[in-house]
Amino acid sequence: MTVCEVVTPWAYPERQFTSRATVSVVIPTLNEARNIGHVLPRLPGGIDQVVLIDGGSTDGTVEVARRLRPDVTIVQQTRCGKGNALACGFAAATGDIVVMMDADGSTRPEEISQFVETLVRSGADFAKGSRFIPGGGSHDITSFRRAGNKVLNLLVNTLCRTRYTDLCYGYNAFWRRCLPVFDLDHGKNETSSDSLEMRWADGFEIETLLNIRAALASLQVVEVPSVEHGRLHGRSNLHAFSDGLRVLRTIFVEWRRRLVSGTEAQLNMATVLDFKAPQLDNEVLLAIGTEFEYSGAANSHS
Ligand SMILES: Nc1nc2c(ncn2[C@@H]2O[C@H](COP(=O)(O)OP(=O)(O)OP(=O)(O)O)[C@@H](O)[C@H]2O)c(=O)[nH]1
Numbered sequence: 001m002t003v004c005e006v007v008t009p010w011a012y013p014e015r016q017f018t019s020r021a022t023v024s025v026v027i028p029t030l031n032e033a034r035n036i037g038h039v040l041p042r043l044p045g046g047i048d049q050v051v052l053i054d055g056g057s058t059d060g061t062v063e064v065a066r067r068l069r070p071d072v073t074i075v076q077q078t079r080c081g082k083g084n085a086l087a088c089g090f091a092a093a094t095g096d097i098v099v100m101m102d103a104d105g106s107t108r109p110e111e112i113s114q115f116v117e118t119l120v121r122s123g124a125d126f127a128k129g130s131r132f133i134p135g136g137g138s139h140d141i142t143s144f145r146r147a148g149n150k151v152l153n154l155l156v157n158t159l160c161r162t163r164y165t166d167l168c169y170g171y172n173a174f175w176r177r178c179l180p181v182f183d184l185d186h187g188k189n190e191t192s193s194d195s196l197e198m199r200w201a202d203g204f205e206i207e208t209l210l211n212i213r214a215a216l217a218s219l220q221v222v223e224v225p226s227v228e229h230g231r232l233h234g235r236s237n238l239h240a241f242s243d244g245l246r247v248l249r250t251i252f253v254e255w256r257r258r259l260v261s262g263t264e265a266q267l268n269m270a271t272v273l274d275f276k277a278p279q280l281d282n283e284v285l286l287a288i289g290t291e292f293e294y295s296g297a298a299n300s301h302s
């Protein structure tokens with residue numbers, strides 16, 4: 001586990017929890033009927049909610065998911081793109097911890113426990129998957145994408161003074177109380193016909209945006225090693241060049257946004273502090289043992 005960014009504007013006590021943290025897993029799907037069956041049955045036990053956000057799949061993805069996991073929460077996204085899907089999924093999540101992963105078999109469900117345990121035990125706000133730290137890896141990334149990710153990663157680290165090792169990776173987890181920091185527009189109140197158009201953060205730039213906003217709000221970010229596998233069936237929705245340009249634009253716009261409104265990060269930080277407060281009663285917490293129970297066993301929903 002590599003501490004990626006240790007910016008501590010407030011002191012963290014040795015965080016111990018009085019009750020079990022609940023976990024929501026958020027999975028965007030676009031025509032993943034042949035893959036989702038390799039993901040849902042392998043989710044570990046102890047997951048409290050599975051949110052599947054469908055982008056209008058025509059291959060029966062939703063039906064397959066319902067059959068495999070009758071308790072799944074199905075959400076229809078409000079616009080287009082993976083980013084919009086995730087924003088809608090986060091809005092529907094109810095767990096203390098939100099884990100985001102893909103449906104194509106590339107992100108292994110067995111790693112969820114590592115993300116959750118890292119959040120609980122480290123006191124971090126955001127557990128960011130990384131393929132490029134010891135223990136991580138990728139069986140999927142092309143040399144073009146690897147180079148692009150490296151350059152964009154370097155740019156973010158330079159501008160935001162972070163130490164990220166993997167900017168564009170979709171396997172991450174965070175405490176749901178941090179959602180105000182991400183300030184995502186899930187567009188629930190939209191009714192006009194043009195609302196289906198992609199907006200800011202609606203595409204594959206979503207991970208970059210989350211990483212930058214987390215850093216600018218001084219969240220504690222910890223990297224978790226993760227091994228990415230190849231997509232099992234079907235074709236990628238990502239277009240390395242055009243989506244790479246969206247990521248580049250995101251980096252500059254988000255960085256500039258921070259320069260223009262320097263107070264915003266402070267405000268967001270205050271929001272996070274408010275959210276933390278009820279859980280951080282030092283005296284009580286230090287007096288009790290960790291009661292976090294997270295079972296890594298396979299679930300019985302398959
Ligand atoms: N709901 C929804 N899900 C999407 C959309 N685009 C992609 N996804 C899902 O987001 C996840 C990641 O998309 P992929 O197409 O695998 O993109 P990628 O992982 O960056 O690319 P590969 O590594 O080539 O697979 C998958 O679970 C997709 O089904 C979308 O517009 N809407």
Ligand SMILES: [Mg+2]
Nearest residue numbers: 102104106231
């Ligand atoms: Mg994929």
